Amino acid sequence: MLAAAAAAGWLAFGRSATHEPAPQVNYTLLDGQKLSTDTLKGQVVLVNFWATSCTTCVAEMPEIMATHEKYKSRGYQTVAVAMAYDPPAYVSNFAQTRKLPFGVAIDNTGDIAKGFGDIKLTPTTFLINKRGEIVKRYVGTPDFEALHTLVEKLLAEKA
Incomplete structure (x- = not known):
């Protein structure tokens, strides 16, 4: 019982809004394109830490793709x-x-994961507002309906 309560508390903490600045990191995408925290400012950004060996990650990828397709024309960016x-x-x-429709970066050195708080569990996903602040952290699969509601709110905000 205590373990379940502790796990529930940890999950609640893991999904809390932080509004901390996103870490200053650089992403090199599979196509060679380079992105950084600074180049992504002004957009709502979903950063998803994942692995091909993570069954939950693979299972949630179609929803992440659909979310990207739904909002990309409105200033929404996804980095896997x-x-x-x-x-x-x-x-x-x-x-x-x-046919992932968004940028995919390989964190060869682990520096990106370290920058976001030494991420070890996958999937771990961060939603970042236009000002470059972390608004939400999800450990495990997000509730995509709630995520879409939050994305709509963030897209409506001024940078």
Whole structure:
């Protein structure tokens, strides 16, 4: 019982709004494009830490794709960050065969995961507002209906 209560408390904390500035990180995408925290300001950004070996990550990817497609024309960006332990060939193959419509970065050094609080659990997803502040952190699959409501609110805000 105590363990369940502790887990519930941890999950509640893991999903809390922080409004901390997003860490200053650089992303190199599979296509060679470079993004950074600064270049993404002015957009609502979903940063998803995932791995090809994570069944929950693979299962939620169609919803992440649908969310991206729904909002991309309104200033919404998705960056999928593959964990350092994920073989780059697997990540590239996954992105190509699934036709991921957003940027995919491989965190070869683990620096991006460290920047976001030393992420170890996948999937872990962050929603960042136009001002570059972390608004929500999800550990596990987000409630996509609630996520869409929050994205709508954030897209309506001024930068």
